[in-house]
Amino acid sequence: MGRSKQIAVNAFSMASPTQSWAGLWAHPRSNGLGYTDIEFWTDLARLCERGLIDAVFLADVLGANDVYGGTTDAVLRSGTMMPNNDPMVLISAMAAVSRNLCFGITGNTTYEQPYLLARRFSTLDHLTKGRVAWNVVTGVLASTARAVGTTQQVAHDARYDMADEYMELMYKLWESSWEDGAAVRDKTSRTFADPDKVHMVHHHGEHYRCDAMHLSEPSPQRTPMIYAAGASGRGRVFAGRHAECTFMSTSDIGFAKKTVQAYRDEAVRAGRRPDSVKVFNAATVIVASSSAEARDIQRDIAAYSDEEGNLAMFSQWLGIDLSKYAPDDPITYVESNAIQSIMEAMTKYNPGRPIKVRDLGQFGKIGGREAFFVGSADEVCDEMVKWTEEADLDGFNLVRTVEPGGLGAFVDLVVPELQNRGVYKTAYAPGTMRQKFFPGSDGRLPPDHIGSTFRHRVVEPA
């Protein structure tokens, strides 16, 4: 088989009845209603680990989508990312029933207090023995700003400026507060820590101020692995600087290739190696023992796709209220700084004919804004290999469909075939998440990552 490029796979999830594909919780075989139960999560972890899935990646949205019709009615009725529980507190249950599975956890820089969030991630990194990543988001919804009592949402680019400073503070807490060897832990001398090696962080910045030592002793990774995915120019700069994994959602392989290149270019611009960022694309996989059977499953699932829920999601992504349009109205290109890639990808999905409002609602019936692989294991593998090779992708975020059957079929049918082709691991790599994702890593941030420049330094007051 040779040394083919290995394909990495995250199972994309969210503590909500359904996620990207509205309405599927209502399918008779869906376990979506169980998202409030602990077994939903421990079963997911066990299934993932059986399939050598690299990580469970938990999305999060701090607010309700109220763009469609100016209300939250559509998302509430269809259970589309609302209600939506806290991803942070799910992790230790999944960690308790797994040994190698990693966890990507979304955390918001605009609304979480950095001193507290740093401790929360350190605790999770301790409990999982270094199997966590932080997916850094800066907040999208205007409704979140109103929920936390600020009348005005911070403008897009300013949010990323704040996030850059936020990251600097987090790196200081994680990398510089406790020196290596500060946690002595010696019963004989009865010394827990060496006070001379534990330092106060003094951060007096434009947006944040902190004078404290980090509450947690160093965890296996110190800084958790960093995910970030900004589709905008400013977002990509941020990802190029901080992200060790990034991701997109496109149905167009050419767009994917261009985007992968853009992320690698931004990494290089930030002084890093182009392969220091793993790039994932979202993919829906519907696999069965034959191509025909897979298409039957697709039709069966698609019948549960909730059109209003899908339109509500697109309304938020596009920033336009699609309830004001007729189903056959064409969607023309919308200038949207944060998510301008979506329409580009959608337009390329059906070349030669305009995307209509109806198409957005039928997301799932026809494939949506992610890669869409329907067929036998052989056919799905062909597509996965083709995408990773042509677009230089590192892997896929598997979109939740009708679970646990959707992921179960991937594990039972696709994984063995990927292994046969030599493009998928046959055992987990040892070590922390960073070591599993980047063979040869010592587990810490690499020297060319901005966060490593904060290592072991006593930062004096400005």
Place this chain on the structure above:
Amino acid sequence: MGRSKQIAVNAFSMASPTQSWAGLWAHPRSNGLGYTDIEFWTDLARLCERGLIDAVFLADVLGANDVYGGTTDAVLRSGTMMPNNDPMVLISAMAAVSRNLCFGITGNTTYEQPYLLARRFSTLDHLTKGRVAWNVVTGVLASTARAVGTTQQVAHDARYDMADEYMELMYKLWESSWEDGAAVRDKTSRTFADPDKVHMVHHHGEHYRCDAMHLSEPSPQRTPMIYAAGASGRGRVFAGRHAECTFMSTSDIGFAKKTVQAYRDEAVRAGRRPDSVKVFNAATVIVASSSAEARDIQRDIAAYSDEEGNLAMFSQWLGIDLSKYAPDDPITYVESNAIQSIMEAMTKYNPGRPIKVRDLGQFGKIGGREAFFVGSADEVCDEMVKWTEEADLDGFNLVRTVEPGGLGAFVDLVVPELQNRGVYKTAYAPGTMRQKFFPGSDGRLPPDHIGSTFRHRVVEPA
């Protein structure tokens, strides 16, 4: 045996090498260094459930104690409540290996965002099927204020005023946003929620502002059970209004009796029944097959008590730097609004002779500021029954000593003897935490609790 009053027991813990009794992590049989591991917590949960312990109660301090000598050196060296991991994210691992054990989790109103904290507790209440309580604290340390970038700590009474408003907002999110029946969850009609029954909370208060619907659908308890323990007058008023469990730390049975009565009086003043608040006292239990053996264990453990660590803890509690005094200096009564009970209890511990600085450092050798029961199972039970009867206590928070042996001996020796005497359950009661703690409860806040007045109401903008 008759219908004797049942004694409730919480296992007091903290995600730190040691807690109330400094230095014990260094004992050869202590598992204290394992606090960063997930097995430390799942083993604790299994042990507790084997002993029908009511709840694991997790303390938390958001900052480092830097009163003693004006530095954190003593607490770092002795590992005394520093480092200190996040309690919230430990819970789901413990919940995954238990069925009835409940969890009291400390959360700080001064530093946590209410909209986010409300969701975090709802998620935990979902995952545990209603087995969580929130221990409401308002923040003690000046160092926390500096860590989160506010130069001045909010004054004690003002913190409680803010906390009252914070609670109001939390009740609105938990009790009024989603009506009963709002989460339809009907696959046939493909209706997840009824939008007409999900309401925006509009809270425009003096300290907090929130315009949002609660992100989580109603959890089994909606409002988690509420713990609060203010020792000050203002703190007791707060507890009388909100607490369903409260607790103290005293070595003096008369002081305990007076305090229990004070809490019940405050509950009555808030329009509630006196027994609507369960009152716990902290207790160290050292039990063995004989009285003599228990005293040997006490001496063995006490030899690992860290004097400097203990003095640092007392320095913080008392608000005075004990490093400035000689060991034989007497401690005179200190006016400290937040913790004036400590010295009162300490003075009564050794009637007739003044408490010296040395005594505070030898906390553990001589017993400290909590009840201290050392002896055979029979002797310990005698004391526990005496305290609950004379002081009208509902139970005890068991102080962590050398674990898991300390709690293990309690479970193996004391629990069966308490059961023999008819003062301890022989099986967990069914239902949620509130139902287990308050037989006859329907699981929701009772009608005389202030939080219940927010139930099912649409709160209009002020």
